[in-house]
Amino acid sequence: MPKRETSLTYAEHLQLERLLSCQVRQSEKHGRPAHDEMLFIVVHQAYELWFKQILFELERVQATFSGPEVDDRSLGKVVQGLGRVVEIQKLLLQQLDVLETMTPLDFLDFRDLLFPASGFQSVQFRLLETCLGLRRADRLSLDERPYDARLPGADRQRLRDAEGRPSLSDQIEGWLERTPFVSVAGYDFREVYRQAVTEMLESEAALVGSNRALGDTEKAAEIDALKAARARFESIFDEERHRALRAQGQWHLSWQALQAALFINLYRDEPALQLPFALLSRLMDIDETMTSWRYRHALLVQRMIGRKVGTGGSSGHDYLRRTAEQHRVFADLFALSTFFIPRSQLPALPEELRQAMGYRYSGSGA
Numbered sequence: 001m002p003k004r005e006t007s008l009t010y011a012e013h014l015q016l017e018r019l020l021s022c023q024v025r026q027s028e029k030h031g032r033p034a035h036d037e038m039l040f041i042v043v044h045q046a047y048e049l050w051f052k053q054i055l056f057e058l059e060r061v062q063a064t065f066s067g068p069e070v071d072d073r074s075l076g077k078v079v080q081g082l083g084r085v086v087e088i089q090k091l092l093l094q095q096l097d098v099l100e101t102m103t104p105l106d107f108l109d110f111r112d113l114l115f116p117a118s119g120f121q122s123v124q125f126r127l128l129e130t131c132l133g134l135r136r137a138d139r140l141s142l143d144e145r146p147y148d149a150r151l152p153g154a155d156r157q158r159l160r161d162a163e164g165r166p167s168l169s170d171q172i173e174g175w176l177e178r179t180p181f182v183s184v185a186g187y188d189f190r191e192v193y194r195q196a197v198t199e200m201l202e203s204e205a206a207l208v209g210s211n212r213a214l215g216d217t218e219k220a221a222e223i224d225a226l227k228a229a230r231a232r233f234e235s236i237f238d239e240e241r242h243r244a245l246r247a248q249g250q251w252h253l254s255w256q257a258l259q260a261a262l263f264i265n266l267y268r269d270e271p272a273l274q275l276p277f278a279l280l281s282r283l284m285d286i287d288e289t290m291t292s293w294r295y296r297h298a299l300l301v302q303r304m305i306g307r308k309v310g311t312g313g314s315s316g317h318d319y320l321r322r323t324a325e326q327h328r329v330f331a332d333l334f335a336l337s338t339f340f341i342p343r344s345q346l347p348a349l350p351e352e353l354r355q356a357m358g359y360r361y362s363g364s365g366a
């Protein structure tokens with residue numbers, strides 16, 4: 001490779017002069033320099049840089065899913081990209097430890113100068129939530145105003161644009177709906193699985209009935225629990241039931257997508273399903289790490305300001321704790337575990353289907 005004539009320096013490449021002149025303490029400007037404000041600024045800026053990287057990764061992942069079909073060969077890159085996002089999220093979680101070396105009194109030295117600025121106005125955080133699939137209608141309302149009301153017009157427009165595009169959750173739903181193997185000639189996963197579950201629950205009910213160690217009340221309670229389990233299973237077997245629960249917000253994913261996700265989880269050892277399973281696992285990692293961050297941030301806020309209202313005007317800890325519970329994007333994938341049955345009771349796949357999902361190497365015959 002020919003040598004490039006360049007005088008590029010480390011500082012120029014990274015634009016360090018600009019970057020390192022962006023830490024301006026309000027406390028210093030107001031003539032009462034607070035040491036810990038520097039940490040506060042650096043930690044938040046580091047967050048924003050990592051948000052930028054996460055959005056950059058998601059952009060590539062989403063591009064892969066944007067066409068009518070997803071090239072299987074690109075799934076490895078997708079799983080790798082999402083894995084990177086998860087590792088960054090873990091870093092973001094740890095950064096709160098650094099910030100917590102600032103005590104509440106240290107924070108009070110400059111907190112009054114921050115009003116009404118708040119992390120609530122981080123447009124990159126909102127973009128991240130939106131790209132993943134958090135919908136406007138599912139967001140907690142802070143004070144009856146839209147969640148983006150406090151943002152400048154240009155940021156609001158960026159969010160509206162993102163909301164107008166399919167989210168990763170939408171794209172994954174479409175991809176799951178197209179999963180082959182779930183229903184092929186002579187094999188319908190739903191029917192076969194429904195049969196296996198019915199047999200399993202019936203044999204459990206028979207065992208309860210013949211168990212002499214249980215009294216009548218205990219038996220009735222066990223039978224009720226099995227009936228409840230059966231009713232739960234109906235929500236994935238029965239399309240109408242699923243539709244009703246989805247309308248109540250209990251499921252996000254479509255009926256077909258859920259069944260494909262269940263199939264992938266149950267038969268994940270089949271070679272053709274290993275990458276799809278890894279992909280679903282990374283999505284759960286993203287959701288779990290994001291939720292951990294939300295809880296951890298809520299606790300940090302409680303530690304720093306107790307029950308005071310936030311600089312952005314929210315109820316602070318209480319509002320943030322509720323977002324951890326409600327702002328979940330891939331909660332359906334977690335709920336699916338309700339419908340797993342032990343491997344020993346799992347119906348075997350038809351041999352022809354197994355062959356189709358395997359890797360077969362045959363000798364060259366040379």
Ligand code: HEM
Nearest residue numbers: 044047118119120122125301304310311312313314316323
């Ligand atoms: C001393 C440290 C911190 C305190 C006291 C604090 C406080 C708060 C409070 C009270 C809110 C609720 C909105 C409001 O009323 O202002 C909030 C929201 C938020 N904060 Fe923090 N925060 C701190 C550190 C951080 C850090 C390091 C980040 C990283 C970027 C961050 C990002 C956010 C985000 C994204 C929200 C919006 C969350 C949502 O609406 O789901 N905060 N913060």
